[in-house]
Amino acid sequence: MENQAAESFRDHIGTIDEQGKRRWIYAQKPKGPLYNLRTVTSFLSLVLFFGLPFMRLNGDPVFMLNVIQGKFILFGSIFWPQDFFLFGLGMVIFVLFIALFTIVFGRVFCGWACPQTIFMEMIFRRIEYWVEGDANHQRALNKAPWTSEKMKKKTIKGLLFFFVSFIISCTFIAYIIGTDELLRIVREPFSAHVVGWVTTLSVTAVFYGVYSRFREQICLVVCPYGRLQGVLLDRNSILVVYDYLRGEKRGHIKKNEKRVIGDCIDCEQCVKVCPMGIDIRNGTQLECTSCTACIDACDYMMEKVGLQKGLIRYDSENGIANKQKLRITARMIAYSAVLVVLVVLEVFLLAGRSDIDTTVNRARGLLYQEIAIGKISNLYSIQLANKTHRDIPVQLKMEPGNGKILMIGKDILVVKEGIVQGMFFVVLDRSAIKKRKTTLEIGIYSGNRKIKTVEASFLGPVAR
Numbered sequence: 001m002e003n004q005a006a007e008s009f010r011d012h013i014g015t016i017d018e019q020g021k022r023r024w025i026y027a028q029k030p031k032g033p034l035y036n037l038r039t040v041t042s043f044l045s046l047v048l049f050f051g052l053p054f055m056r057l058n059g060d061p062v063f064m065l066n067v068i069q070g071k072f073i074l075f076g077s078i079f080w081p082q083d084f085f086l087f088g089l090g091m092v093i094f095v096l097f098i099a100l101f102t103i104v105f106g107r108v109f110c111g112w113a114c115p116q117t118i119f120m121e122m123i124f125r126r127i128e129y130w131v132e133g134d135a136n137h138q139r140a141l142n143k144a145p146w147t148s149e150k151m152k153k154k155t156i157k158g159l160l161f162f163f164v165s166f167i168i169s170c171t172f173i174a175y176i177i178g179t180d181e182l183l184r185i186v187r188e189p190f191s192a193h194v195v196g197w198v199t200t201l202s203v204t205a206v207f208y209g210v211y212s213r214f215r216e217q218i219c220l221v222v223c224p225y226g227r228l229q230g231v232l233l234d235r236n237s238i239l240v241v242y243d244y245l246r247g248e249k250r251g252h253i254k255k256n257e258k259r260v261i262g263d264c265i266d267c268e269q270c271v272k273v274c275p276m277g278i279d280i281r282n283g284t285q286l287e288c289t290s291c292t293a294c295i296d297a298c299d300y301m302m303e304k305v306g307l308q309k310g311l312i313r314y315d316s317e318n319g320i321a322n323k324q325k326l327r328i329t330a331r332m333i334a335y336s337a338v339l340v341v342l343v344v345l346e347v348f349l350l351a352g353r354s355d356i357d358t359t360v361n362r363a364r365g366l367l368y369q370e371i372a373i374g375k376i377s378n379l380y381s382i383q384l385a386n387k388t389h390r391d392i393p394v395q396l397k398m399e400p401g402n403g404k405i406l407m408i409g410k411d412i413l414v415v416k417e418g419i420v421q422g423m424f425f426v427v428l429d430r431s432a433i434k435k436r437k438t439t440l441e442i443g444i445y446s447g448n449r450k451i452k453t454v455e456a457s458f459l460g461p462v463a464r
Helices: 002-006 033-054 081-105 108-112 115-132 135-143 148-177 179-187 190-214 217-222 225-232 293-305 317-321 330-351
Strands: 063-066 071-074 077-079 239-242 312-315 356-362 369-372 375-386 392-399 404-408 412-414 419-429 437-446 449-459
Touching: 033 063, 033 108, 033 115, 033 148, 033 293, 063 148, 077 081, 081 108, 081 225, 081 330, 108 115, 108 225, 115 135, 115 148, 115 190, 148 179, 148 190, 179 190, 190 217, 217 225, 239 317, 293 312, 356 437, 356 449, 375 392, 375 412, 375 449, 392 404, 412 419, 419 437, 419 449
Parallel strands: none
Antiparallel strands: 063 071, 071 077, 239 312, 356 375, 369 375, 375 419, 392 412, 392 437, 404 419, 437 449
């Protein structure tokens, strides 16, 4: 029974009490070198997140994912639905990268780069510290009766939370519709953009609810990454771990007494600063995001009592149990090899992507026409989609040249980011037709530069 009680921490997650109700997390404000480094990296991430939609190249956003129009811009290159396979391959590469990264470095992404963590810990949690005070003050304020001081603080915090949520919502929407359309929605009357405003305010309400109430439950309930770590991690993965060999048996430190037990002084500072409400001394857990707040707290206490720092540190299970250094495993090599192959393939496909996407079809319901003695023609339709930021004049040429193309109407000019349709005839000598259906190659040119070659079928009379 004693052993069962000692292992009871595995029966429930840190944010749920014994009655199955949510336990509100009052995280103590962290401080230390790792937290300072996280602050710098988070600041750079926030500058990138809020600034990227406003960066422009050739008049267009550097990065935009307009799922409404099916238009995607990545670092100046425009992608349309026809290029979706490139996005599919990119997503496969991204998933494999996450798997490989997690196998080696654990959940470092969650603690250092995840937008949920950065917004919560570096913006909303800091607003809470500024308005309501540290963890003990927040706990006391929530338990106190509703006074004018409490209402003032709660109102200020709520307004600031809503304002920041609105800014995040606008930025998020700017990634979809672009900053020009977003500014138009904000500047023009509400009646002119009812759908836009309703969408913006709805997204704002979602963000406000997440960061004011739902908080760490996003990582536990919504995000699947925490559950994936059970499959991806092994004993050689780098984690935030507690050195139980050095720390146990725990015990409070006493002045002028020689310490004969473990280095853990059972101060629980690592628990108090944890934004997920867990005790890292209980081992690797689903809730842990590797934010390193416990490392800073433990190092501070070790330094205060004159013990060696690093009782909680970045290490692996094998590193703790067997004092082994990180080693390269066969699984790491296999994931890396597959990742390299996919990255090379993605780069090759991106480099070979043409400026114009072309579709040529023979006119339906029509056979061949004999327009002159010994001359046979077929009618075709063509659709061209310009993926660039410039207008492109287009000419069609037969390859290797045994035929003639007659355009219907004006020469083709495909405007930037536009789609143009046209019609044309292909005329062949009757003597060149050897079978009922002949495969033609048509070159798409812009001036003297060949953009691509497309194939089309030509119907004609069978040679006698």
